[in-house]
Amino acid sequence: STRTLVIANQKGGVGKTTTTVNLGSWLALDGYKTLIVDIDPQGNATSGLGVDPKGLEKCIYDVLMGKETLGSIVLETIVDNLYVAPASFRLVGAQVELVSMMSRETRLKNLLETIKGDYHFIIIDCPPSLGLLTLNGLTSADELIIPVQCEYYALEGLSQLLESIDQVKKFLNPNLELAGLVMTMHDSRTKIGQQVIEEVKKHFPDKVYSSIIPRSVRLSEAPSFGQPITHYDALSRGAIAYKDLAKEVVGHG
Amino acid sequence: STRTLVIANQKGGVGKTTTTVNLGSWLALDGYKTLIVDIDPQGNATSGLGVDPKGLEKCIYDVLMGKETLGSIVLETIVDNLYVAPASFRLVGAQVELVSMMSRETRLKNLLETIKGDYHFIIIDCPPSLGLLTLNGLTSADELIIPVQCEYYALEGLSQLLESIDQVKKFLNPNLELAGLVMTMHDSRTKIGQQVIEEVKKHFPDKVYSSIIPRSVRLSEAPSFGQPITHYDALSRGAIAYKDLAKEVVGHG
Numbered sequence: 261s262t263r264t265l266v267i268a269n270q271k272g273g274v275g276k277t278t279t280t281v282n283l284g285s286w287l288a289l290d291g292y293k294t295l296i297v298d299i300d301p302q303g304n305a306t307s308g309l310g311v312d313p314k315g316l317e318k319c320i321y322d323v324l325m326g327k328e329t330l331g332s333i334v335l336e337t338i339v340d341n342l343y344v345a346p347a348s349f350r351l352v353g354a355q356v357e358l359v360s361m362m363s364r365e366t367r368l369k370n371l372l373e374t375i376k377g378d379y380h381f382i383i384i385d386c387p388p389s390l391g392l393l394t395l396n397g398l399t400s401a402d403e404l405i406i407p408v409q410c411e412y413y414a415l416e417g418l419s420q421l422l423e424s425i426d427q428v429k430k431f432l433n434p435n436l437e438l439a440g441l442v443m444t445m446h447d448s449r450t451k452i453g454q455q456v457i458e459e460v461k462k463h464f465p466d467k468v469y470s471s472i473i474p475r476s477v478r479l480s481e482a483p484s485f486g487q488p489i490t491h492y493d494a495l496s497r498g499a500i501a502y503k504d505l506a507k508e509v510v511g512h513g
Numbered sequence: 514s515t516r517t518l519v520i521a522n523q524k525g526g527v528g529k530t531t532t533t534v535n536l537g538s539w540l541a542l543d544g545y546k547t548l549i550v551d552i553d554p555q556g557n558a559t560s561g562l563g564v565d566p567k568g569l570e571k572c573i574y575d576v577l578m579g580k581e582t583l584g585s586i587v588l589e590t591i592v593d594n595l596y597v598a599p600a601s602f603r604l605v606g607a608q609v610e611l612v613s614m615m616s617r618e619t620r621l622k623n624l625l626e627t628i629k630g631d632y633h634f635i636i637i638d639c640p641p642s643l644g645l646l647t648l649n650g651l652t653s654a655d656e657l658i659i660p661v662q663c664e665y666y667a668l669e670g671l672s673q674l675l676e677s678i679d680q681v682k683k684f685l686n687p688n689l690e691l692a693g694l695v696m697t698m699h700d701s702r703t704k705i706g707q708q709v710i711e712e713v714k715k716h717f718p719d720k721v722y723s724s725i726i727p728r729s730v731r732l733s734e735a736p737s738f739g740q741p742i743t744h745y746d747a748l749s750r751g752a753i754a755y756k757d758l759a760k761e762v763v764g765h766g
């Protein structure tokens with residue numbers, strides 16, 4: 261059976277895309293056929309996997325609008341077993357166009373049903389907002405992973421996010437479970453990082469993954485080469501942390 | 514006369530709020546009466562100035578919905594000459610509610626007209642998206658400052674942002690000018706930072722502020738004390754960089 265994960269947090273720049281790309285890549289290398297679905301108009305997960313969003317004839321936008329099938333846009337990546345349903349800037353239009361369309365929150369869910377059996381894992385990367393694109397992601401998945409940057413501002417949005425999750429569970433997707441929170445960009449030299457981790461563990465006992473992703477420049481360099489960390493520098497601290505996270509995610513299933 | 518700046522970039526976590534709060538604080542200390550308008554539902558600029566968004570009876574949401582006047586929500590901050598029109602989580606509702614309201618893109622602009630003469634500077638902090646809240650910010654301002662994180666992913670969204678700016682200029686606000694791009698979170702130890710700066714300067718000759726904001730843990734600690742950097746650690750590298758930026762912004766007017 262297929263496990264569908266959604267990586268969401270409306271706070272910007274907390275490591276949603278970096279977690280999607282690198283978690284996905286380690287799962288694929290472990291032998292799990294994995295599909296990454298990019299629903300962020302910025303298309304960072306798409307380019308982080310080596311695909312140029314600007315050169316795409318069709319993307320997830322065309323699928324959400326009913327013009328293409330999901331299967332017809334899926335591309336291979338440089339990683340064996342890892343595939344991507346890419347996004348491009350045209351997706352910006354969907355945020356407003358979807359508002360007045362039928363089944364506006366469940367379009368992605370219905371589309372994923374058509375290809376679910378083909379993959380072990382599906383991972384959805386969301387934009388930094390709680391709008392209709394993220395709602396489509398939250399409605400399509402069974403498991404939610406929340407990246408939390410080890411910074412003060414990142415704490416503030418968590419309660420909002422959870423309120424929105426409760427609404428989604430009540431009205432759109434009763435199956436949605438919080439799989440866990442992954443602490444990202446941890447800088448062990450600063451005390452603020454540790455304070456944030458303690459605070460999150462206090463509010464979410466047993467939900468914080470033990471793998472803590474360190475701030476590592478190798479992780480931020482890899483996308484400029486269109487490679488996940490597994491291909492750019494598999495032995496770096498950031499790579500090992502995401503490998504450990506992949507093990508935890510597999511084990512929790 | 515009043516100068517209205519909007520700080521926008523749909524890429525998340527690039528330093529929009531940090532720039533708004535700290536640029537505003539230095540301008541106020543220089544003697545310019547400054548109002549910060551927070552239109553991000555996360556309310557980070559609000560809390561970064563020491564105001565608890567959760568405790569607010571009324572906020573910018575009530576003003577956009579026509580229930581309160583802008584003047585009635587403005588609060589003092591710990592900085593002389595610096596005021597804030599705060600946001601709270603209730604603003605999340607505005608993104609969908611505004612879609613079907615009259616003058617949905619120009620509500621903030623009309624509201625700011627009523628108080629404009631009271632301030633030298635008005636600075637608007639936007640959420641990480643190109644939705645109706647950010648459109649209200651772009652439509653209300655004469656000058657746009659784009660924070661650009663010194664990271665690869667941050668480059669990707671710039672062309673999208675500029676396309677949206679062109680649309681805004683064409684249909685909503687012909688006065689909107691790109692005042693400049695400010696490079697943020699620069700880590701001089703990494704080569705990616707320098708590469709991104711070169712790339713941005715190539716695409717935007719004469720538009721990149723010479724003040725480059727370094728990555729500095731003091732900047733990320735200050736919000737946890739509800740203080741701008743001017744009050745938390747005015748002599749830190751991050752503080753000095755924002756002070757220099759304030760001089761450049763004043764000089765460009």
Ligand SMILES: Nc1ncnc2c1ncn2[C@@H]1O[C@H](COP(=O)(O)OP(=O)(O)OP(=O)(O)O)[C@@H](O)[C@H]1O
Pocket residue numbers: 271272273274275276277278279300304386387388444445446473474475476477479480481483498523524525526641664665666667
């Ligand atoms: N552990 C890390 N160490 C160093 N840099 C990181 C790390 N994780 C992510 N980054 C970098 O930080 C920036 C933000 O990360 P990323 O883009 O993955 O966040 P996001 O939540 O997807 O952002 P958005 O909200 O815009 O979608 C990127 O430039 C990325 O390369």
Ligand SMILES: Nc1ncnc2c1ncn2[C@@H]1O[C@H](COP(=O)(O)OP(=O)(O)OP(=O)(O)O)[C@@H](O)[C@H]1O
Pocket residue numbers: 270271272273388411412413414524525526527528529530531532553557639640641697698699726727728729730732733734736751
């Ligand atoms: N120069 C800097 N050095 C170190 N940390 C910084 C710097 N600028 C910002 N930060 C920290 O990085 C994180 C992101 O910055 P900030 O919240 O200002 O970005 P933003 O663009 O407003 O994010 P969002 O897209 O969510 O609104 C915050 O935790 C902030 O404290």
Ligand SMILES: [Mg+2]
Pocket residue numbers: 276277278300304305386387
């Ligand atoms: Mg992202």
Ligand SMILES: [Mg+2]
Pocket residue numbers: 529530531553557558639640
């Ligand atoms: Mg912000």
